[in-house]
Each structure stands twice: as structure tokens, then as C-alpha cells.
Amino acid sequence: MKNGVGVAQNIVLFGGTSEIGQAILDKVVKPGVSRLVLVSRDIDTSTSMTQKIAEAHPDIDIHHVRFDAGDAASLSHVVSEVVSEIGDIDVAIIAQGLLNEGVDNYANPEALIEMANVNFTGTMVLMYALAARMKSQGYGKIVLLSSVAGARVRKANAAYGATKAGIDGFALALDHDLQGTGVSVLVVRPGFVTTKMTQGMKKAPFSTDPQSVADLTAKAIASNKTVVWAPGILQWMFLVLKALPQSVWRRLPL
Amino acid sequence: MVMQQLSGWGRTAWTVADVVHSTDPGQIAHTLQTVGERGAIARGLGRSYGAAAQNAGGVVLELTSEHDPLGIDAILDPITGTLDVASSVSLDSILRMCVPRGWFVPVTPGTRFVTVGGAIASDVHGKNHHFDGSFGQHVSSLTLMLSSGEIVELSPHSRPDWFWATVGGMGLTGVILRATISMLPIESSKVRVETERLPHFDAVCEAMSTEGDDGDYRYSVCWVDLLATGSSMGRGVLTRGDHAKRSDVSDDEPLAYDPRLRISAPGWVPNGLLNKWSIKAFNEAWFRKAPSKRHVGMESIPAFFHPLDGVNKWNRLYGSQGFIQYQFIVPLNRTDVLRKVIETFSAAGVASFLAVLKRMGPQNPAPMSFPTEGWTLTLDIAAGIKGLAELLSRVDAMVLDAGGRHYLAKDSHVSPSAVRRGYPRLEEWMNVQHQMDISGMWRSDLARRLGLIDSRRNS
Numbered sequence: 212m213k214n215g216v217g218v219a220q221n222i223v224l225f226g227g228t229s230e231i232g233q234a235i236l237d238k239v240v241k242p243g244v245s246r247l248v249l250v251s252r253d254i255d256t257s258t259s260m261t262q263k264i265a266e267a268h269p270d271i272d273i274h275h276v277r278f279d280a281g282d283a284a285s286l287s288h289v290v291s292e293v294v295s296e297i298g299d300i301d302v303a304i305i306a307q308g309l310l311n312e313g314v315d316n317y318a319n320p321e322a323l324i325e326m327a328n329v330n331f332t333g334t335m336v337l338m339y340a341l342a343a344r345m346k347s348q349g350y351g352k353i354v355l356l357s358s359v360a361g362a363r364v365r366k367a368n369a370a371y372g373a374t375k376a377g378i379d380g381f382a383l384a385l386d387h388d389l390q391g392t393g394v395s396v397l398v399v400r401p402g403f404v405t406t407k408m409t410q411g412m413k414k415a416p417f418s419t420d421p422q423s424v425a426d427l428t429a430k431a432i433a434s435n436k437t438v439v440w441a442p443g444i445l446q447w448m449f450l451v452l453k454a455l456p457q458s459v460w461r462r463l464p465l
Numbered sequence: 466m467v468m469q470q471l472s473g474w475g476r477t478a479w480t481v482a483d484v485v486h487s488t489d490p491g492q493i494a495h496t497l498q499t500v501g502e503r504g505a506i507a508r509g510l511g512r513s514y515g516a517a518a519q520n521a522g523g524v525v526l527e528l529t530s531e532h533d534p535l536g537i538d539a540i541l542d543p544i545t546g547t548l549d550v551a552s553s554v555s556l557d558s559i560l561r562m563c564v565p566r567g568w569f570v571p572v573t574p575g576t577r578f579v580t581v582g583g584a585i586a587s588d589v590h591g592k593n594h595h596f597d598g599s600f601g602q603h604v605s606s607l608t609l610m611l612s613s614g615e616i617v618e619l620s621p622h623s624r625p626d627w628f629w630a631t632v633g634g635m636g637l638t639g640v641i642l643r644a645t646i647s648m649l650p651i652e653s654s655k656v657r658v659e660t661e662r663l664p665h666f667d668a669v670c671e672a673m674s675t676e677g678d679d680g681d682y683r684y685s686v687c688w689v690d691l692l693a694t695g696s697s698m699g700r701g702v703l704t705r706g707d708h709a710k711r712s713d714v715s716d717d718e719p720l721a722y723d724p725r726l727r728i729s730a731p732g733w734v735p736n737g738l739l740n741k742w743s744i745k746a747f748n749e750a751w752f753r754k755a756p757s758k759r760h761v762g763m764e765s766i767p768a769f770f771h772p773l774d775g776v777n778k779w780n781r782l783y784g785s786q787g788f789i790q791y792q793f794i795v796p797l798n799r800t801d802v803l804r805k806v807i808e809t810f811s812a813a814g815v816a817s818f819l820a821v822l823k824r825m826g827p828q829n830p831a832p833m834s835f836p837t838e839g840w841t842l843t844l845d846i847a848a849g850i851k852g853l854a855e856l857l858s859r860v861d862a863m864v865l866d867a868g869g870r871h872y873l874a875k876d877s878h879v880s881p882s883a884v885r886r887g888y889p890r891l892e893e894w895m896n897v898q899h900q901m902d903i904s905g906m907w908r909s910d911l912a913r914r915l916g917l918i919d920s921r922r923n924s
């Protein structure tokens with residue numbers, strides 16, 4: 212159950228080893244939280260990453276569930292598994308994602324399919340499963356880590372950007388569909404975030420870090436926003452970028 | 466099926482439920498047959514602050530009768546003052562009906578817009594707790610519908626364990642359908658009130674502790690200024706009184722009663738309107754308004770008992786994020802904890818408009834009834850304040866370490882372990898609850914959060 216001071220009792224993180232996901236947990240774990248579930252491919256890593264939370268909040272019940280998000284079809288079973296462990300899911304944070312940095316997409320159909328499965332297909336299946344459960348609960352919040360890469364897809368990360376554009380559009384429409392059910396979706400659109408996933412990559416302008424993204428996300432969870440940009444200025448930047456005619460957009464050094 | 470978003474009076478933690486409005490036992494029993502695994506809970510006028518009367522994803526049985534074309538379903542025995550009343554009837558309706566005939570409700574909370582069902586389920590207390598106890602002590606019998614649809618008659622003499630589990634049982638033992646209440650005879654509709662300004666917290670405790678003093682007044686409560694610091698920390702305005710005698714009032718109609726609503730709060734209010742500065746200004750004015758020397762005056766029933774009811778929907782003044790009410794009790798000898806709590810809130814810059822201190826009398830037999838002998842402090846806090854969860858959990862620990870507890874009708878944040886520490890008879894109550902609700906139907910958002918219903922039934 213959520214309480215009256217904005218604290219959710221049961222929180223689930225999909226993509227349990229994600230740095231941004233962990234940073235969000237650090238912000239939303241407060242007195243009042245009872246159960247945490249981390250779903251990831253690598254539960255040893257997710258276990259060690261939650262060490263600090265476990266020490267600071269010994270009374271929180273922390274579960275780790277192994278799951279490969281590439282296996283899109285069975286993501287709905289994961290939701291039932293989580294529910295049987297902890298009961299109601301108050302907040303679900305979806306931070307799973309692949310970037311395929313350095314992969315030659317022209318020559319690697321398998322890698323493309325896997326990325327699309329994790330970022331788009333699997334996440335969509337997961338979000339429907341979560342939404343169905345939360346509708347029956349009469350409340351709940353799904354937080355989707357999207358990306359500015361999906362706001363206007365550029366050639367440098369065409370495939371990744373397209374998966375984000377797809378899931379972002381889906382999430383907004385799902386939120387619309389859920390109106391009146393007590394369930395809502397929050398779409399988080401970070402810019403370039405310095406994490407291990409982006410290590411060695413050239414920093415884009417208005418880059419940010421996991422803590423700042425987490426801060427904005429935690430605030431947005433407590434409010435009834437549907438979209439949050441991190442940093443906030445990106446919202447205005449993309450208002451302009453999205454309006455540019457193709458000919459100008461293609462000439463930008465992005 | 467009407468899916469509807471519900472919250473408590475604090476307008477936080479909204480959830481959606483299938484709300485069924487009915488006061489007809491046949492129809493309620495019929496609805497119970499359709500209830501699924503998310504269960505059902507009764508709701509009155511939704512004046513509990515948190516999530517006691519809502520049930521996410523389940524059924525909410527709304528038992529209110531404010532606009533019942535058949536009028537008020539209540540019968541007053543004019544000789545004995547015994548009132549046989551439907552649970553859906555509000556104290557507001559009862560007062561309109563009974564005050565002109567010389568009878569007053571035995572206990573009233575700070576608002577008259579509560580139902581009899583809600584008053585019993587929360588075992589509400591008023592300014593007379595030290596004198597008259599809480600609401601359940603004036604209920605001579607009640608009719609309850611169990612989850613099976615069976616209707617049982619309960620009283621302190623027949624099935625006392627079921628009766629007392631229902632008093633203060635937060636709706637989790639069944640649907641209260643009717644009750645018999647012993648009313649209080651009054652000679653006038655005026656209250657003789659003594660008002661006194663007290664310069665600091667010690668003076669407040671002192672004035673309210675002296676046995677032969679506070680004990681002599683039927684009603685007693687003190688408003689405390691939580692923002693005053695230094696030597697005026699904890700200053701307050703103490704009001705005490707009793708119903709005026711016939712001879713005290715000059716009126717031709719000593720029992721005239723007119724509780725009309727005065728103003729309405731606007732529908733949309735910016736967040737943060739009630740902030741530290743606006744509240745400080747309000748508190749200063751309120752304190753200054755009170756006479757510096759003890760002053761005796763006559764007040765109407767609405768002015769003395771229900772001043773907040775003068776502003777319709779005042780709970781919207783806190784904006785979209787809503788507010789919580791923090792009410793706890795600590796034993797009589799722990800004024801040190803009260804002081805520490807006030808200092809903690811004040812140091813954290815938490816402003817509360819209208820903090821109220823009351824000395825409570827002895828506990829009744831109900832295992833989950835809130836009042837015990839001690840001090841209870843109640844404050845409103847805007848829910849959006851940064852760091853509130855952490856701050857409250859620190860204060861919770863102070864309260865619990867002192868042997869205190871929190872009031873469930875007001876609660877919107879305490880942890881499952883806090884209720885277990887605060888209510889040592891919880892286990893005993895859960896056993897009785899289990900006997901009464903074999904199918905495990907009753908559940909509310911409050912019960913889910915606090916684990917008041919047994920963990921076997923975990924949905």
C-alpha cells in the first residue's frame with residue numbers, strides 16, 4: 212500500500228543492476244517501505260548493489276529475482292512471480308535497457324533483435340502485465356526509463372532511439388488508457404547520463420548523472436506528472452529540435 | 466458498479482474502488498455475495514484522515530443518509546434519552562433532531578459530519594474524554610452484519626468480546642447497521658466556556674493536570690502554538706466548559722439550535738498556501754485574540770464543538786498534495802516526550818495550524834480503542850513537506866518508546882510494527898476478528914498497510 216506521505220510500501224525494480232534504477236531506489240526508499248524486489252539477469256550484482264540499502268534499513272524485506280528481459284514472452288509470468296512473493300506492487304520502476312554501443316547494426320541482426328526485445332517488446336509485455344495487476348489493485352504507478360534518444364531519433368543511435376521512441380509512445384498511450392483506474396505511468400526522459408553503460412562514449416550536451424535523474428524522478432513519482440525530462444531544460448530544447456525541418460535537422464552535428 | 470477514486474479527509478493516497486451506496490440490509494447482504502478477493506469495507510462520511518474507509522480494487526459499502534428522502538432513521542425516547550439510530554445517520558442530523566428536545570450526543574468529535582457507524586468503528590473521543598470516556602461507552606447495543614450476511618445483536622453484556630472488537634475495530638469486524646445510544650440531557654443549547662491564555666508549555670500541562678481543576682469541567686481542550694519558540698514555546702489557549710443551565714441563559718428558546726454552514730473553501734488552492742509564515746501569522750492572531758485573564762462566556766454548540774465545520778470542505782486549503790493529521794497519546798507522566806515532540810517539529814520547521822492537546826481519561830475494554838489515560842496531541846501537517854517520512858518515523862519512535870500509540874482514524878503513515886508496539890492487544894483483537902470474519906472479507910487500505918488482516922489473506 213502507499214501511505215499518506217508519498218511512500219510506497221512495495222517497490223519493484225526491473226533492470227535491477229541499472230545504475231539509474233539503483234539511484235532511484237536510493238531516493239524512494241524511506242521509512243514506510245516494507246518490500247523491495249529487484250528483477251535482473253544478474254542477481255549477484257543486484258544483491259551487492261543493494262547492500263547499502265539493506266544495512267541502512269534492516270527491516271526492509273529485499274528479494275532478488277533472476278530474469279532475462281530478452282525473453283519477452285515470459286515477462287508477464289515474472290509479474291505473477293513477484294506478486295506471489297510480495298502481494299501488491301505499489302511502484303514498478305522499469306530501468307532495463309540495452310544500448311548496443313559499438314555493435315555494427317548492419318551486420319548483427321541477433322543483437323538488434325535482442326535490443327528490441329529488451330527495450331521495446333519485452334517492456335511492452337511487462338507494462339501490460341503490470342497494468343493489469345495494478346488495475347485489479349485499484350492503484351499503482353509504473354515508472355518507465357525512456358530517453359531523449361526517442362524524442363527525435365538521430366542517425367548516431369537509430370536503432371536504440373527507435374526502440375525508445377516506440378516504448379515512449381506506447382507508455383503515454385497506456386497512461387491515457389489507464390485513466391480513472393487509479394493506475395498511472397510516469398515517463399522519464401533523461402539526456403546523456405554518465406554511467407557504466409555510457410562509459411567511454413563522447414558526452415552529449417546537457418549530460419547528467421544518475422543521482423540527478425533519480426532526484427527528478429522521485430519528485431515526479433510523488434506528484435501526478437506523466438513526463439519528466441532530466442535535466443528539465445531538455446524539454447525546451449526538444450520542443451525546438453522536434454520542430455526543425457528535416458533539412459536543418461540532418462545538418463546538425465548530433 | 467461505480468468505480469470511484471477515494472481518499473480520506475486528508476486527500477492523500479487515493480485509490481479506486483467499486484463504491485456501492487446502500488443502507489438497506491437486504492441489499493448490502495446481496496452485495497456481499499458478489500465481493501471478490503479484494504474484499505469489502507464500510508465507509509461513512511469519509512472523515513477519517515487516512516485510508517481507513519477505502520479499499521483499493523475492492524468494494525466500498527457507503528452507508529450515509531444525508532439526503533434520505535424518508536428523513537432521519539432515528540427514534541428518541543424522550544424520557545430516558547435512549548436513541549435507536551441507523552448507522553448511516555450523521556451526528557449532524559442527530560443534533561438537529563435532539564438538541565431542541567433537550568438531548569445532546571454523549572461524545573462528539575471535532576466535526577459533526579461523521580456517521581454513527583464511523584463514530585463506533587473509530588471509537589471516537591471528544592473534549593469530554595476525561596469525564597465521559599469515548600463513544601463506544603455510550604452504545605448500549607449494536608446490530609452488525611457479518612461477512613456471511615448473518616446479522617448479530619451485540620452489547621457489552623451479550624457477546625462482549627465481539628462488541629468491543631467492533632468498537633474501535635475500524636470496520637474490520639462487519640457492517641454496523643444500527644445502534645442504541647444513551648444521550649446526554651441538556652437544559653440549553655449554550656455552552657458555558659472558560660477561556661484562558663497560557664504563556665508556555667509548563668503552564669499548559671500544569672493547568673490541565675490539576676485534578677480538582679480539569680476534572681471539574683466536562684469539556685476541556687487546549688490549543689497549542691507549535692511555532693512559538695524560546696520562553697513562549699508551547700504556549701496555548703485553554704478552553705473548558707459545560708452545557709449551560711436553563712437559568713444561565715436569558716433566551717426565550719434555550720434549546721434553539723442553528724448549525725448553518727457559513728463559507729466554502731475555494732475548489733482550487735495553490736500548494737503551499739498554508740505555509741510556515743501564514744500559519745505563524747494565524748497562530749499569533751489566535752493567541753492574541755484569547756483574553757489574557759481567565760474569561761467566562763457563552764458559546765453556541767457549533768462554535769464550541771465544531772468550529773471547523775463552519776468552513777465547508779476546508780481540507781482543500783492544503784492544495785492537491787493534501788495533508789495528514791498526526792495524533793498520538795503518551796502516558797500522563799511523559800510530558801517530557803510531548804515537549805520533545807513539539808521541539809522536534811518546531812526545529813524541523815514543520816508548521817501546524819491548530820495543534821490540540823487533551824488530557825484523556827482511563828481506557829475502555831475495547832482492544833483497539835485509541836484513548837488511554839494520558840496526553841494526546843493532534844496536529845495537521847501538509848503532506849508535501851520534504852523529509853516528512855523520515856521526520857515522522859523519528860517522532861513515532863519517541864512516542865512508542867514512551868509507551869504511547871497512534872490513532873488509527875487519523876493515521877496515514879505508521880508502520881506495521883508501530884501498531885504492534887502501540888496496541889499490545891492487537892493479537893487478541895485479531896483472533897476475535899478472525900472468528901467474526903471467517904471468509905476474510907473485510908479489508909481496507911489502512912488494514913493492508915498495517916497488516917491488520919491476517920497475512921494468509923494477502924491480496
Ligand SMILES: Cc1cc2nc3c(=O)[nH]c(=O)nc-3n(C[C@H](O)[C@H](O)[C@H](O)COP(=O)(O)OP(=O)(O)OC[C@H]3O[C@@H](n4cnc5c(N)ncnc54)[C@H](O)[C@@H]3O)c2cc1C
Pocket residue numbers: 474506507508509510511512513514517518528552553573574575576578579580581582583584586587588589590591592634635636637639640641642773874875909
Ligand atoms: C475536522 C475533524 C475533526 C475530528 N475530530 C475528532 C475528534 O475530536 N475525536 C475523534 O475521535 N475523531 C475525530 N475526527 C475523526 C473522525 O471522528 C473519525 O475518523 C470518524 O470515524 C469519522 O466518521 P465517518 O462517518 O466519516 O467514517 P469514515 O471516515 O467513513 O470511516 C471511518 C472508519 O469507520 C468504519 N465505518 C464507517 N461506517 C461503518 C459502518 N456502518 N460499519 C462498520 N464500520 C464503519 C470505516 O470502515 C472506517 O474504518 C475528526 C475528523 C475531522 C475531519
